[in-house]
Amino acid sequence: MPVTDEAIEKIKAMIVSGELGPGDRLPKEADLAERLGLSRSSLREAVKALSLIRVLDVRQGDGTYVTSLEPALLLDTLGFVVDFHRDDTVPSFLEVRRILEPAATAMAALAMSDAEIVALREVLDGLGAEPTVEALVAHDLDFHRRIAAGSGNPVLRSLLESLSAPAARARIWHGLTWEGAARRIREQHRAIYDAIASRQPEVARAWATVHIAGVEEWWRTTPGSADGVLSPTESNEPGRP
Template sequence: MSSPETVGSSVVDEAIDRIKRRIESGEFAPGQKLPPETALASDLELSRLSLREAVRALTMAGVLEVRHGAGTFVTDLRPDRVVDAIGRFLQLSHDTGLRELFECRRVVEPGATSLAATRIDEAQLAELGDRIERMRTLRDPQELVAEDLAFHSGIVAAAGNRTLQSLAGTVAQRTARARIWRALVKDDVLTRTHQQHNDIYRALQDRDSMAAFVAATRHVADVESWVLGRLHGVADDEDVR
């Protein structure tokens, strides 16, 4: 016999599926307000409790949006919105998946950097150059975190793909940057990191997509190797980014 928890999950899954089918069919279009709870529950042949749980899950997934005082609406269903929702789940996780997150960075960031090399404009290049110079003068880990995140975020933004930007940002925020920079400062390996940032910048400046891909890959792989080799020491710090 199934446990109450299993039965409950199955009912909620069915409720989610019924709402999703209405959205996929176009009956509930992007931006449309859903019917009142009582009417929708009756129409979908669901209990109000099951409907509420399904709405909560779909809201967390970025599919629905609850506007207090106005009702529940289907979102515009942009891919970047859904990726942002995934990011909110990741923010609740711990760093046990640090290795997997670095693997994600190796897949996402070099490709985004390569694409940025074909699309970046002079103003964006100038901003990246300014950030590199600021990072060169900093030693405070928290300040370095902010500049480092902004540097890599600026590159992905230059690629002009909002979904890619959301995905890269989600991964970047979860790779323990505060702890990494603190360890980098402590071990005095900042020069190598700054040089790798410069290599990426020069490739972007030359609009060389292949060089940009290689430079970004080398940078992410080098940081990954360095961090994972010192994982236990890095994990002692309490700051998580």
């Protein structure tokens, strides 16, 4: 095992065992290196690597601390990695959404507060009669993020948030090429909202599945979508859903 990897594993073991907890300060570099049987250079590399993935927080002039280790913080790195997806992997991301998002929607039907449901209704009502593609995408992202947050599960919320970048790109092409996209999205969002507002988790799950499966089917069957670029002749109404 490379010495840096060994150093990472040893620091990880200290955190997993509970010896170091969220917010704790690491011992001084010289002391920690001697204690773990590591060189100071390999320890520095390990600390640098763990800070990049938000496990450690290096504060200049103060020391190195374990972060809060909250899911949203740790999974933020996943979103960074997801941004490097290739267009031919979009179907895989959509499949993951089809698995996770209906579950989050069903949970939201039980967990969302009345105030959160009212706010979701305001998002739904805020979409104009003839939205631009950009407005439609922003609306769609906001609608689904609120539902993910309303699931009450921070890990599920963070995972869905991490999938937003590729999903957003797919939604843009979806809006450009799917005739009547704004109307269909509005109708499906309304059905999802109604199921959540009436506290019907399985109905909410079913509508979320239909909604996401529609985007997935569009991606698989629309010429040019796998390349991530659609020519004007392939678009029903360029610039407008």
